Amino acid sequence: MRDGIVVVGAGHAGVQAADALRERGYSGPVTLVSGEPELPYTRPPVSKDLLYGDAEPEPLRPASFYRERRISLVPAAARGIDRDARLVHVSGGIVARYDHLVLATGARARRPDQPGSDLRGVLTLRTAADARMLRGYLRPGARVVVLGGGFIGLEVAAAARAQGAEVTLIERGDRVLGRGVSATTAAMVTEHHREAGVRLVLGEQVACFVSEGGGVTGVRTGAGGLVAADVVVAGIGAVPDDGLARAARLPVRNGIVVDQWLTTADPRISAIGDCAAVREPLTGAITRLESVQNASDQARYIADLLTGGTSRPYRALPWFWSDQGSLRLQMVLRSPAHDRTVSVRNGARTSVLRFDGGLLTGVESINDPSTHQAARRLLDRAAPTEAELAEVDHDVRALARQVRQEKVGA
Ligand SMILES: Cc1cc2nc3c(=O)[nH]c(=O)nc-3n(C[C@H](O)[C@H](O)[C@H](O)COP(=O)(O)OP(=O)(O)OC[C@H]3O[C@@H](n4cnc5c(N)ncnc54)[C@H](O)[C@@H]3O)c2cc1C
Missing domain, CATH: 3.50.50.60 (FAD/NAD(P)-binding domain)
Known part of the structure; x- marks a missing residue:
């Protein structure tokens, strides 16, 4: 690759993609086109800490990071994509040439x-x-x-x-x-x-x-x-920022449609994060997630794919958190379906286990971070049955420990 990789959008997905490309040894030019005037920052505090006093946004990476990793941060909005010439037109007359383009334009508030x-x-x-x-x-x-x-x-x-x-x-x-x-x-x-x-x-x-x-x-x-x-x-709610892709005649459907490799209909263009609508090959169903985990995992995946580190389809276990005053809600979902829930209380901590057809499909935790962490470890491997959980009084941490010991012993 000579012209390098252009990433449009410097939110969680775009910055992580640029970072991961360098981590994985990519040495060509990396251009990160950022639509906001400030140094790229973490978005979740916008509805939390940033609503107090004169709190300032927390940068995703320090300013020195972009210089040291030779990532050109262009503080202007991308205006159009010329797919034939492989160019991104940026405000101010800047033109960025790409071998591969990653769209990480996020979403706007509805x-x-x-x-x-x-x-x-x-x-x-x-x-x-x-x-x-x-x-x-x-x-x-x-x-x-x-x-x-x-x-x-x-x-x-x-x-x-x-x-x-x-x-x-x-x-x-x-x-x-x-x-x-x-x-x-x-x-x-x-x-x-x-x-x-x-x-x-x-x-x-x-x-x-x-x-x-x-x-x-x-x-x-x-x-x-x-x-x-x-x-x-x-x-x-939020509306995916898919205008650039739409104007470049790429398929959009509540987001920029990508396949299991997060690639659009143009093999030189990928989409990740809040703007990406991942199409299930068999059913055609579209999944678009809005979470830091999804943005970060998709970004790392695309860097792996572009540097030859993987050829497998994207797969990651979705998880999310929300801080509402003294309430911290964390959830991990292997699948959104559930036909039954079981609540497990331990003092001020509560977790709600979601089952579908007798299998654990997700866990929602309120002020119960250790159960959330255990649920992520457990669900990342396989969906345990309700019978397995019943044997340990629905204690997710206990089952996760058991599974780990069995793995170590195996
Ligand atoms: C208020 C708020 C609170 C949240 N809290 C949580 C939370 O607690 N936990 C959690 O997991 N998730 C939370 N989320 C969701 C999470 O922040 C998003 O899923 C994540 O930021 C998505 O990252 P992204 O990079 O895909 O998109 P974004 O963060 O939206 O970044 C996209 C960037 O692309 C830029 N852009 C768009 N178009 C162009 C263009 N043409 N040219 C150049 N740049 C462009 C945008 O300006 C933006 O800076 C929250 C979101 C919001 C809005």
Whole structure:
């Protein structure tokens, strides 16, 4: 390869891909095109630590890292891809030539579209700049309305409440984390936020945003109620940033469609992280995950693939965490299906085991990091049966220890 590898997007996926390429001995040019003005930073604190005081984003790597590893960090947005000439056009007239292009453009926060959604004070949360904007509103007595009871909405609610704001969270489903966790865990999360003083309004939609003189002053719900607001934060999901790929006539379907090798329809272009929609070869089903684990694992995989370290399809066990005040939720999912759950409590620690057809398919842990770690080790190897877990009183750590001892003894 002479022209080198261009990575577009310097989030968790893009930076990890550039890093892993050098780790694996790739010596050609590596260009990292970054769409944000700051040194690439870790994104999860945007809805957590960055909502307090004057906290600054934590860089993913120090500035010296890019110089030392000869990674050209271009702080501008990619505007277009010329696939025939193998060029990426970047703002400011810069042109980057590639042998291989990695798209790691992530996702954007979905904006609400009800009347009044463009009012001042109706915010979304994706970047450090968004966090700075929101935290300006978070003070004792401020009326904060959060739309969406997903991970980001709940994290914002916790941070706003911890700073003394009056928080109302409106969720259109009949429970929080409807897509994310089992009903058992959702009930515990709900209890945690209610105890903290968050007002949860479930099963309600937003009809419009209300204003008296420019900025938002309230949210009108579908049922006709009015919730007063100094600020509204929409945590209603993310939209993959697949515009560059679409314009380059690559297939997109809720993300940039890639095969099991994370390769697009163009063998010289891959997509990783939040923007990548992985297509299952047999069923055609698309999986697009939004997590640091997924972004990092896909990035390491693509570096392996491009440097000849692997030729196998991508495979990794998905796991995730969310910090909501004093509640740390961690989950690992071998498959999203479950027909039964078993809760295991140990003092303040709880884990919910998800079973499907008698096999363990996932574990959701609340303030129980050691069970989460054990579940990752266990599920990475195989799905244990419910009978095996019943023999150890559903103690995931005990079964993980047993399995490890058997492996060492084998
Ligand atoms: C507020 C928030 C909190 C989160 N908390 C957690 C958590 O607690 N745990 C967890 O596991 N996950 C969490 N996530 C999800 C996790 O942060 C993402 O899955 C991860 O950041 C995805 O990494 P990525 O590199 O694919 O995308 P991103 O982090 O979105 O990075 C993509 C980058 O590409 C840039 N870009 C886009 N288009 C262009 C272009 N044309 N040219 C140049 N650059 C471009 C974007 O500006 C961005 O900087 C959170 C996400 C958010 C938004």
